[in-house]
Amino acid sequence: MYMEIHQLIKKGFSKTQVAKKLGISRSTVYRNLKRSPSDMAEWVESIQTRSKKLDPYKKIILSWLREHPDMSAAQVEDWLKEKYEDLEVGESTVRSYVRELRKQYHINKESSPRIYEAIPDTPMGEQIQVDFGHTKQKAVDNTEVKLNFIAFVLSNSRYKYKEWLDRPFTTQDVIKAHENAFNWFGGIPSELVYDQDSLIVVSENHGDLILTQEFQQYKESRNLTLHVCRKADPESKGKIENVVGFIKHNFAKHRVFHNIDSWNEQGWEWLNRTGNYKIHNTTKKRPVDVFSLERQHLRPVIKNLDIKYNYENSISRSVHKDNTIRYLSNRYSLPLGTFGKYETVCIKETEEKELIIYNHQTGEIIAKHNIPDGRGILVKDRKHSRDRSKGIAAFMDTVAQQFKDKELAFEYLQIIKEKYPRYTRDQLQMILKETKANDPEILSSALKECRKRNLYSATDFSDVVSYLKRYRQTSDTLIIDNAESVPSISHISNWILETEAQKREVDTYTAILEGESK
Template sequence: MDKWEMYMEIHQLIKKGFSKAKVAEKLGISRSTVYRNLRRSPSDMAEWVESIQTRSKKLDPHKELILSWLREHPDMSAAQVEDWLKEKYEDLKVGESTVRSYVRELREDYRIEKETSPRIYEAIPDSPMGEQIQVDFGHTKQKTVDNNEVKLNFIAFVLSNSRYKYQEWLDRPFTTQDVIQAHENAFRWYGGIPNELVYDQDSLIVVSENGGDLILTREFQQYKESRDLSLRVCRKVDPESKGKVENVVGFIKHNFAKHRVFHNIDSWNEQGWEWLNRTGNYKVHNTTKKRPVEVFSLERQHLRPVTKNLDIKYNYENSISRCVHKDNTIRYLSSRYSLPLGTFGKHETVCIKETEDKQLIIYSSETGEIIAIHKVPDGKGLLIKDRKHSRDRSKGIDAFIDTVAQYFKENELAYEFLQTIREKYPRYTRDQLQIILKEAKANNKEILSAALNECVKRNLYSATDFSDVVSYLKRYRPTDDTVITNNTEIVTPLGHVSEWVMETETQKREVDAYTAILEGDYK
């Protein structure tokens, strides 16, 4: 109801004999609101209502910006509006209730209904300080600056008592090695290690429950022993046992990540840590009614100190496996990566790991032997191929040259001629050789020898030039080098024909002759 309607309702109920407490209860307002309205006369009330309709509000300078956010994202919460404003205007001082009421009024005035998808959680008693940290994974799909969509994965940590949080993101799937590194970063963030870590049944950490006796992945088992961690894994379909981190995952998705534009993973993580300091760990928690950062200053004293820095060396354990396709490639992040020929027959699957410097290491799951290393490029749908993984065609070309050279009388000269062509046309050597081989099979050695000598003499190192010379020679004498006259075979030495043909010069006229032709005086 509006201000005037509430004012009239209060006065009517009081006249009917209701107490002020009953009036407040019946109208769903506070008793102080009832007292204020009873103290005002109708003229005072009219003046006050008019003043609040005309006076400026603290967030009016940002009205259009907030409206644009609400129109573009109708499901946006007032808490996220507050966080975005503080991110954009660091000096802005505004209370949560002010933002909530302002957003509520804008929704009512401009009829922007809020889209909601509520989720139900069960209350869990708080653990003692320093006792427990809960860990979970999540993912989102974000718009990029070029309006594409990218899937991002994150791991979230929360101390059960103080609700102090940590998050870390990757633009690719997590490996066990990534999870271990994230734990180290989280322990540095917290400045210590709690007594117990609670997880979901994630395959990067747990292989099997085994009736309560956890079987961890080999990498994480080694890490657990190195850090002397105490782990507890939730039962399946039992999210309430780690409800605090479930809430944190939702908080990260809907307050930090929702509607945020992705540029690159480094800046995204920086924004995430700034959000933790500005909102995630600073904002008053709805359940505890305290700021996590303030409670954490006390809880930190109950954490076990990190006594040593672990050197997490890169090792090749089974973290992510990929099928080997029949074209000797694997697929990773929507691109294909080549493997050496014959890998498909030897391995059905291989294991992969991506390093910090964007290198993809592909190795055998059985022996740990590195099979291939590729640079991970930007973009999707690419074929990343190592030239060493192609067929070794050099041996084939060598054999091909030897085969073609055998058709010539002068094998050494032919070999040198063909090698020069190979150097001149490295990408088309096989095509060049096929043209020469075709001519070699169709002609006798005398024609081939003459053509070879003429090409070398005139520096014509090309298969098409060689073919043209062969054709030219054949036009001026029969292929079998004989002339039949009066039923008598006369063999003409090829050298004389070649010399006569190749040394022939065209007739040359003086320039005056052409001038006379153009002027019409030539006879």
């Protein structure tokens, strides 16, 4: 362009004519005419060597592109923001940087585009579209796991919600997902649009829908208006089709699966970070911004459901091994020991925003919690926590009782506690194991040796016990109170080095020699 501008000027073209002929602005013409060839050469060289904002992340971006050639620039942007929360970078910056890397390192993008037909936007609060999807993910143990999800999208604002399961959905799961979605959106729309899924629809009798019994009861209790698309008619729910594809290719693709709870939590974080925050390609607006207006047009969620079956008892939650349950993206604590006692518990949300957790068989109330406004919160009752200081003290007393000199043992364990405050319980468990497997005299002797030589750890105690056991096997007598009876030990490593070599039968060597002679 620089050479063309100068050549046209030499031929007699005016600056305005040069700008029109080359399709550039007049200011660009003026700027290039002011530069000498040497200045231009230096400027071009500086452009080529100038550092870019994403250069510090070049290595990791390249590793992603090489491992996943079909990865989009939008997914690269999401992964960067997930891994580096403080990174602020524009969408176009990431797109151009990924394009340059693909060109420089010859990484062609693999793609399989799908065509969607645009449909007019519905009024605010008018419609939510719902659909199911599934993916196959690589787990941490390198196995493949099939995951299923249900997705919701408000047709006007494109505000989204989704839930995952590591098993097939049941009708009850679908109902629970609807309740969670309505709480996420803060209301119910005038119409819900579905595909002909067997969890919701039994059949379509010439336009008259026959719903499953459970979903029919739920529809009546929530006073929902349903619209079910005809088969092979994706145009009627094109927005949710796009959302399903977006979830598969931006969130789930190439992501490693650990467990279903962490997967759902990552999914909700993705919705807030990307799914509902990123500018929509069609509306050119952020869904979260438009949703703040559309939310006002939704019908409020009624807490008490008037339904024919006991819906309250059907809301159950699995008890996790950390003695918590999950409800509306939050975790709620249970008393210690609940995990081994119950597999599932039932929950009830009161009008005062209190969550009651109870045993569905006996009606016994297990815990009560106030429901917070946010998400991703651990709601914990202090009564459900272990009194760790009391537990350690009692454990120390239990271990000390195994020794003849209980006071000396307790003093020894107290020093171990001060030396290993974070691992006291592990140290005590190891010493307790030794006390159950060995003679009291051996233990007393080992305790005195450890005190004498300032060896304050469970590993050292175990090594001393092992050494003394071997020594007693070779000696007829063991005088505990006489320190001279114990052989001179300069360092713990000497005890460890005193090991007995493996002994083989003579026939073994005979067989080997005969084999070699052949």
